[in-house]
Amino acid sequence: MAAGDARSAIRLSPMEVPxxxxxxxxxxxxxxxxxxxxxxxxxxxxxxLVTQTRMSRTTVREALRILEVxxxxxxxxxxxxxxxxxxxxxxxxxxxLELLIRGRQIRLAxxxxxxxxxxxxxxxxxxxxxxAGDLRRLEAANEEIAASADLDGFLRANVxxxxxxxxxxxxxxxxxxxxxxxRAIYTTTHNEGFVNxxxxxxxxRAHRSVTRAIKERDADxxxxxxTRHVHSYAAAALEVDERTTVSVPEED
Amino acid sequence: MAAGDARSAIRLSPMEVPxxxxxxxxxxxxxxxxxxxxxxxxxxxxxxLVTQTRMSRTTVREALRILEVxxxxxxxxxxxxxxxxxxxxxxxxxxxLELLIRGRQIRLAxxxxxxxxxxxxxxxxxxxxxxAGDLRRLEAANEEIAASADLDGFLRANVxxxxxxxxxxxxxxxxxxxxxxxRAIYTTTHNEGFVNxxxxxxxxRAHRSVTRAIKERDADxxxxxxTRHVHSYAAAALEVDERTTVSVPEED
DNA sequence: CCTGGTCTAAAGGTCTGACCCAATTTACCA
DNA sequence: TGGTAAATTGGGTCAGACCTTTAGACCAGG
Numbered sequence: 001m002a003a004g005d006a007r008s009a010i011r012l013s014p015m016e017v018p019x020x021x022x023x024x025x026x027x028x029x030x031x032x033x034x035x036x037x038x039x040x041x042x043x044x045x046x047x048x049l050v051t052q053t054r055m056s057r058t059t060v061r062e063a064l065r066i067l068e069v070x071x072x073x074x075x076x077x078x079x080x081x082x083x084x085x086x087x088x089x090x091x092x093x094x095x096x097l098e099l100l101i102r103g104r105q106i107r108l109a110x111x112x113x114x115x116x117x118x119x120x121x122x123x124x125x126x127x128x129x130x131x132a133g134d135l136r137r138l139e140a141a142n143e144e145i146a147a148s149a150d151l152d153g154f155l156r157a158n159v160x161x162x163x164x165x166x167x168x169x170x171x172x173x174x175x176x177x178x179x180x181x182x183r184a185i186y187t188t189t190h191n192e193g194f195v196n197x198x199x200x201x202x203x204x205r206a207h208r209s210v211t212r213a214i215k216e217r218d219a220d221x222x223x224x225x226x227t228r229h230v231h232s233y234a235a236a237a238l239e240v241d242e243r244t245t246v247s248v249p250e251e252d
Numbered sequence: 253m254a255a256g257d258a259r260s261a262i263r264l265s266p267m268e269v270p271x272x273x274x275x276x277x278x279x280x281x282x283x284x285x286x287x288x289x290x291x292x293x294x295x296x297x298x299x300x301l302v303t304q305t306r307m308s309r310t311t312v313r314e315a316l317r318i319l320e321v322x323x324x325x326x327x328x329x330x331x332x333x334x335x336x337x338x339x340x341x342x343x344x345x346x347x348x349l350e351l352l353i354r355g356r357q358i359r360l361a362x363x364x365x366x367x368x369x370x371x372x373x374x375x376x377x378x379x380x381x382x383x384a385g386d387l388r389r390l391e392a393a394n395e396e397i398a399a400s401a402d403l404d405g406f407l408r409a410n411v412x413x414x415x416x417x418x419x420x421x422x423x424x425x426x427x428x429x430x431x432x433x434x435r436a437i438y439t440t441t442h443n444e445g446f447v448n449x450x451x452x453x454x455x456x457r458a459h460r461s462v463t464r465a466i467k468e469r470d471a472d473x474x475x476x477x478x479t480r481h482v483h484s485y486a487a488a489a490l491e492v493d494e495r496t497t498v499s500v501p502e503e504d
Numbered sequence: 505c506c507t508g509g510t511c512t513a514a515a516g517g518t519c520t521g522a523c524c525c526a527a528t529t530t531a532c533c534a
Numbered sequence: 535t536g537g538t539a540a541a542t543t544g545g546g547t548c549a550g551a552c553c554t555t556t557a558g559a560c561c562a563g564g
Binding site: 069 | 285339340342349356362370425
């Protein structure tokens with residue numbers, strides 16, 4: 001009865017009727033992703049697309065807006081402006097992760113868990129693949145973190161260093177994720193003033209030691225030290241958090 | 253002269269003029285993310301927004317389109333339709349990661365590296381936080397993987413199991429990432445026909461043993477086994493890949 | 505009673521055509 | 535020749551109309 005009380009045996013699944021703008025957006029997206037157009041290739045002007053597709057300008061514009069939000073094109077105004085093909089970068093991943101974290105009011109614990117999963121691997125890959133330039137950036141971030149006077153400067157430099165490690169891994173996916181996590185942690189940690197001189201000192205030392213391991217291409221040490229650093233940071237942040245907010249009970 | 257030949261001493265820095273649709277989109281986004289509106293809350297109808305904001309309908313619609321692409325609202329047509337608040341879910345992260353992977357023609361190695369970073373942690377957290385329902389899903393996926401006859405069924409069931417592990421971790425970020433990676437791996441592995449009976453058998457056994465560890469809440473064992481499983485899978489896939497495509501030279 | 509047809513109101517989807525603003529070229533004049 | 539003004543090209547916005555989809559109500563007929 002539950003699914004059989006129809007007089008006919010014919011079954012159909014729910015069907016979707018795509019919107020015109022989606023159709024166009026999908027078409028363009030596929031072409032862009034296929035690599036058919038190199039980065040920077042200009043799409044035809046809107047009015048040209050109108051005549052080619054026989055859609056209205058509104059529709060065309062909505063399609064372009066979709067692709068723009070997805071980071072697949074960049075739109076400039078003015079003469080010689082228009083829509084230009086752009087390969088999606090870490091930015092888009094970072095921003096969507098940011099939406100997830102902010103919108104879902106994700107437990108801070110989740111963010112730290114993810115970080116503990118990601119960062120040691122970043123450190124390992126960085127130790128394996130780092131270039132001289134990567135090293136320069138890491139050390140520059142280290143300088144800055146030691147030199148930073150105020151809280152905000154410290155946090156910012158801290159983020160920079162962690163992102164630099166991810167960048168040195170030469171893995172775009174991990175880099176994108178780290179950028180997003182860093183931003184999230186940056187904004188949350190900002191309010192809780194748990195950064196005192198001691199924390200700062202410990203952080204600087206930890207960063208130095210990880211950097212050294214990366215420099216010496218000692219993957220195992222990099223993983224070990226990064227794991228410890230991230231873990232202790234997470235523990236400290238969580239402790240502060242628990243003192244501040246109500247902890248979410250774990251279902252079971 | 254360079255910066256002082258003005259008759260007035262008033263200096264202004266270059267300013268950006270945001271687009272109207274962006275302004276509206278940002279305003280609505282902030283409100284949604286702040287949690288002010290619970291999920292499912294209907295936004296005012298487009299025409300209503302037009303009168304409230306004194307913008308044109310085109311502008312309003314572009315703003316809504318932006319939010320829709322970002323996964324913050326869902327738009328239904330027809331009477332009682334409209335825009336409804338929606339908290340961004342794993343899918344949006346997954347799809348943006350997918351764009352990154354496809355668009356950048358990311359090295360398959362990067363995807364596997366990320367997986368090797370993520371999945372062991374998923375397994376650990378799953379072992380710690382799993383519920384009875386999670387376990388059911390895991391075992392169901394196991395059944396299906398053993399029962400699957402054709403290649404496609406196998407791959408699909410395989411993905412299901414890995415996603416189920418991520419879900420059992422009760423960490424939305426990791427889950428989102430895993431969904432994206434799985435999809436990417438699914439599509440790439442699809443073509444290379446490296447899945448033979450032996451691979452299949454090994455996979456099933458590995459999954460069973462990880463599932464068991466999760467069931468028994470043995471976090472360490474879960475991590476260990478998952479690490480080995482993912483690593484060997486990655487190695488095998490990479491080997492096939494190297495036989496098929498040209499490997500990218502590593503810069504230094 | 506069900507079943508299907510019809511109607512209506514609400515809301516998004518699409519189209520048209522016009523106008524505005526920004527960035528470049530181009531052409532012209534001092 | 536060099537600077538400035540006009541023309542051109544392109545996106546951004548607006549106003550208004552019409553189409554399509556959906557929910558709900560109401561009706562008619564077997």
